[in-house]
Amino acid sequence: MKVIKNEKIAPDVFILTIQDKEIATTAKPGQFVTIRVSNSYSPLLRRPFSVYYVEGETFKILYKVIGKGTKKLSTYKANEKLDIIGPLGNCFIPGEYQNFLFIAGGIGVAPIHFLVNQIVGANSCLRLTTLIGAKTKTEVLCEPEFSNFGKVMVSTEDGSYGTKGMVTDLFETIEKPEIIFACGPLGMLKAIKSYARSHFIPCQFSLEQHMACGIGVCLGCAIPVKNGYKYVCKDGPVFWADEIEI
Ligand SMILES: Cc1cc2nc3c(=O)[nH]c(=O)nc-3n(C[C@H](O)[C@H](O)[C@H](O)COP(=O)(O)OP(=O)(O)OC[C@H]3O[C@@H](n4cnc5c(N)ncnc54)[C@H](O)[C@@H]3O)c2cc1C
Incomplete structure (x- = not known):
């Protein structure tokens, strides 16, 4: 698939735009693609995003450079080609709710961003709150985008931006x-x-577990x-919180 743009938006964080009508028109929030970032055997395995x-006719991924695969991915330029499979996995189920809470930790903003856009596109009379948690200010992603859709609160572990502490500390300040x-x-x-269970709130998670094949073969x-x-x-990456033993 053709790379349209591979833009650095923060230290070590990029948005990759890819031209592909099928993925762009069929992907649902929560689904992912796997990318073969190199034609050589290193790295051998596809990386999920x-x-x-x-x-x-384009789709985007937001990724953070953490190792060999994502470093290589960050070198791709417009008009180069990448081997991509997708959309894979299941998706979030928004349901018929009016008052949503979205929580994104670090690069976990990626699937949440797609979900929020889809939910808002379908109904503009909703109450949306997004909590973004990051280690430090430079790792806070997508705050302006989420602000377009509702209330946004940010926490950083070092207190360099927003409230100091963990994103879950913000629970005390929000409406149920x-x-x-x-x-x-x-x-x-x-x-x-634990918070959702004690307040009887249904909750869906997208898990970023290490994976090799991405299609249910390697287990x-x-x-x-x-x-x-x-x-x-293949069963996820989205699960109801009560379903999984974490
Ligand atoms: C369903 C799914 C969706 C994902 N979506 C995104 C996304 O939107 N944006 C994004 O930036 N990343 C996402 N990831 C994580 C991304 O796939 C990894 O960051 C990437 O595989 C790292 O590859 P690498 O070769 O750069 O690092 P590697 O060299 O493979 O790993 C470097 C270090 O990171 C650790 N690591 C690697 N993969 C993961 C992982 N999945 N979880 C935790 N630690 C890991 C390794 O143990 C190692 O210590 C997703 C993962 C999954 C399973």
């Missing part, structure tokens, strides 16, 4: 939502699960659920 946004959607580190999801992305195991790539 959530769909961040779709526009016309009807449903929660979240993506981010496991520790954050655990704390959200490398197993996560414990109530009655055994499920696979993040």
